[in-house]
Amino acid sequence: MNRIVKFIVLDILKNKIILVYSLLLAILSWSVFSLEDNSTKGLLTLLNVILLTVPLVSVIFSTIYVYNSSEFIELLLSQPIQRKKIWRSIFFGLSFSLVLSFLIGAGIPILLFAPNSVGLMMTVVGCLVTVIFTSIALLSSIVTRDKAKGIGISIILWLFFSLLFDGLVLFLLFQLSDYPIEKAMIPVTALNPIDLARILILLHMDVSAMMGYTGAIFKDFFGTSSGITIAFGVLLLWIVIPFRLSLMKFRRKDL
Numbered sequence: 001m002n003r004i005v006k007f008i009v010l011d012i013l014k015n016k017i018i019l020v021y022s023l024l025l026a027i028l029s030w031s032v033f034s035l036e037d038n039s040t041k042g043l044l045t046l047l048n049v050i051l052l053t054v055p056l057v058s059v060i061f062s063t064i065y066v067y068n069s070s071e072f073i074e075l076l077l078s079q080p081i082q083r084k085k086i087w088r089s090i091f092f093g094l095s096f097s098l099v100l101s102f103l104i105g106a107g108i109p110i111l112l113f114a115p116n117s118v119g120l121m122m123t124v125v126g127c128l129v130t131v132i133f134t135s136i137a138l139l140s141s142i143v144t145r146d147k148a149k150g151i152g153i154s155i156i157l158w159l160f161f162s163l164l165f166d167g168l169v170l171f172l173l174f175q176l177s178d179y180p181i182e183k184a185m186i187p188v189t190a191l192n193p194i195d196l197a198r199i200l201i202l203l204h205m206d207v208s209a210m211m212g213y214t215g216a217i218f219k220d221f222f223g224t225s226s227g228i229t230i231a232f233g234v235l236l237l238w239i240v241i242p243f244r245l246s247l248m249k250f251r252r253k254d255l
Contacts, residue, residue: 004076004086008093012065018101021057025105033113040205043114043122046106047201050126051194054102055133056158062094062137063154067147087250091138091243095131102130118204125197125235132193132238133158139246142253165192193238200231 012018029046036042066073069090076086107123114122140153169188189195 004081004089005093005096008090009097012093012097013100017061018097021061022101022105025053025102026109029106029109033109039114040118043110043118043201043205046110047122047198050106050122051129051198052162054106054126054129055162055194058098058130058133059137059140059154059158060151061098062134063141063151064147065094066090066138066141067150083251084247087138087247091134094138095134098130098134099127102126118201121204122201125200128232128235128239129193129197132235132242135239135242135246139242139249142246142249161192161194165195190234193235196231196234200228 028049032045033039033042036045073086073090077083103123106126110119110123113119136157137154140157141150143153144150169185189199
C-alpha cells in the first residue's frame with residue numbers, strides 16, 4: 001500500500017496542473033498580505049478565495065485523475081492486492097498531494113503573516129476542505145463510468161455547496177422569518193462543509209457581530225471548546241462518509 005501511495009504522490013506532484021495550482025495560490029496569498037497592512041484584512045480577503053478555489057480544484061482534479069488512472073487501477077486489480085487497499089492508496093495519495101500543494105501555496109504565507117490561532121485555523125480548515133472534496137470526488141468518479149458525467153456530478157456538487165446551498169438557506173430564512181429558527185441554523189450548517197469551515201474561521205476573527213443574532217448563537221456554540229470539537233468532528237465525517245460509500249461501491253463494482 002505504501003508503494004502505491006508513494007507512486008501516486010510522485011506522479012501527481014509532477015503534474016503541471018498541481019504545480020500551477022500551488023504557484024497561483026502562492027502568488028495570490030503573498031499579494032494579498034503584501035497589499036494589506038492588517039493581517040486580519042488579508043485573511044478575510046483570502047478566506048473567500050480559498051473556500052471557492054480549493055474545493056473546486058480538489059474535486060475536479062481528483063475526479064479527472066481517477067478516470068485517467070483507470071488502466072493503472074485495472075492493472076493493480078490483476079495483482080493479489082485487496083480492493084480496499086487500492087482505493088485507500090488512491091485516496092491517501094490524492095489527499096496528501098493536494099494538501100501539500102495547499103500548504104506550500106497558501107499555508108506558508110498564512111502562517112508567516114498571521115502566526116496566531118486564526119492563521120492556524122485557516123490552514124487546518126483549508127487542509128480539511130481539500131480532503132473533504134477529494135473524498136467527494138472519489139464518490140463522484142465511482143458512481144458512473146462516463147467521464148463527462150462524473151466530472152459533471154463533481155462540478156454540480158461544488159456549485160451546490162459553494163453557491164446554491166447559501167441561496168436555499170437565505171430563502172428559508174426569509175420565508176420563515178416570523179419563527180425563531182436561528183438555533184436550527186446550527187444543524188443546517190453541518191450539512192455544508194464550506195459554510196461550517198467559513199463560520200469556524202470568522203468566529204476566530206471576532207467578526208461574529210457582523211452576522212447579527214444568528215452570529216451570536218454561532219459564537220455561543222462554535223466559540224466553545226466542545227463546539228469546536230463537534231465542528232471538527234462533523235468535518236471529519238464529511239471525509240469518512242463519502243469515502244466509505246465510494247469504497248463500498250468500488251469493492252462491488254465490475255471493472
